[in-house]
Each structure stands twice: as structure tokens, then as C-alpha cells.
Amino acid sequence: MSRDPDKLEQLIDGLARSQPARRAPDSLQAHVLAQIAFQVQLPWWRKGFAHWPQVARGLFLVASYGFIKLAMAGVVSVIELVRTSDVAGVETLHRTGEAVSATVSLGSLVLHAIPPLWLYSGAAFGFVLYAVLFGLGTFAYRTLYVQR
């Protein structure tokens, strides 16, 4: 038996160096070739940007620039519209605020009307359901994927 870390390192290193490469499964090459054949058949617009024809790439860049300009012009127009909007716009905003405030008040009332025990039980039930679902997901992953 040894307590010497250097000796242990030499031992594992020796084993690693004498270890030949694992043999790849026979199906690997066939899978790769099938995937390459599939990719070759794909039309250019379903491939990565780097594989697009020069003309398509150029047109895409021009179109992107146009869309960005259009979006910026749209934002500027909206800001301008809000700045010059009449009192009706402010009134709408005020009403929306009141509606939100009323909804929050109603929610608060309902919450206070429910007994605390019910609330805690509901929260605990929700947590248990979440944990069970997470556990089932993990079990499925470990049995169906990791052990595969």
C-alpha cells in the first residue's frame, strides 16, 4: 500500500499511456455520411449564413439595415406622437392607473379574506407538486438518457 501521491500519479499515468484508443462504433461513419448527405440536399436558405450565396448575403445585410432604419423611424414617430398628444391621451393614462389600482385593492381584500392556514396549505401543496414533477423529470432523464 502507498501513501505517496507521486507514486500514485506515476501509476495512473502509466496506465493512461498504455491504454489504446477505444474502438468507435461501426455505425458512426454511416451516421456521419448520412448527416452530410442530408445537409448537402438542404436549400441554401436552410443552411447557416456562412453558406449563403454572396448575393443573398448582400441583400440580407441591405434589408437588415433598412429594417433597422424603419424601426428607428417608428420609435421616433411614437415619441413625437406622445409629446404632441392632446389631453385625451393623459386622461386615458389616468383611467388606466385607476383601473390597476382598483384591481390591486380587490386582490388585497380577497387575500385577507382567505384564512392563513389555507394559504400556507396551498403554497405547500404547490411546492410538493413542483418537487414531484422535478423528481419525475430527473428520474426520466437518468433512466432514459444517462443510462442509454
Add this chain to the structure above:
Amino acid sequence: MQAYQDMVFSTAARLTGNDAQAQDIAQEVFLKAYENFPTLRTSPTPGGWLKTVATRLTLNHLSRYRRRWRFFSELTTGEGSDATEVDFPTPDTIVADIDAGQRHAIVEQALRELPEHQRVPLVLYHFEEMSYDEIAEQLRISLSKVKTDIQRARASMAKILARRGMLQAAEAP
């Protein structure tokens, strides 16, 4: 492809400890090689390129799943808690009457039995010949953790090999 497929598959299989995942990763490596064929054809070291890509893709794969399933998948299998302490005597002599094929199979099996946080740095250091600094950078962990994990991995591996009858204690002089 035939010249390098065993090397690429070995790298992925030893790092993941799972042949099915290794095959998927190896497939991805060769598809990337196909995409980069014009540069790879003139490269003086296509094997090195393939090994680097295989290692990088495998580590990406492992970190993706580690993040996703860390809570249940790894805590329950003891990852994060090191069952094996460094400071214990380990068997250090290879039993002579085991043939090479059997020995290689036992070593591969022992690698699969190691927890991921020990197996990955051990494989990177001893099989992929990366330095401690490179491993720390690749795994985004501290240098001291890399050294500790590798040291513990060696001890765990020696114990597994001894359990499978491949190692024994050296006789006292």
C-alpha cells in the same frame, strides 16, 4: 475519417463516461470537420484539430447538462461530496497475470465508475495531456480544486482497480 474516428470517440467516451453520448458528440465533431474541410485539408495537424474540437464539444455538452440537472442528478449520486479521501493507503502494484486486453477493459470501466467531477479532470490530465492550468481554464474552476479533484480521482481509481483485482499492495521489502 477512419483514421481519426477511434481517437475522437475515445476522447468523448472517456470524458462523458457514456458511449451513446460519445457517439453523438463524435458525429458532431466530424460534421464540423466537414464544414471546415478546406482549411482542415491543408492543416499539418488535422488530428490535433479534431482532438481539440472533440474535447471542447464534450465539455460544452457536460456543462450544459450539469447546469440543467445538477440539483437531482448529481447531488443524489454524491457529486460535490467526496467520498474518497486523499490521505489513505492505495494499492500501487499491477497484478502481473492479467492480460493486456482485460487490463484495458478494466481501466475503461474504472473511468466510467468515477464521478464526473473527478473523471473529467483526470482524463484531461492523464489521457489528453493537458496541464493543470489549462484544465482549470477549460473547466472554469480554481487551480487548487483541479489538483485536489485529480488527486482524489487517482485514489478512487486505484481503489476501483484493486477491487477488480488489477492492483495489489506492493510487498514490503
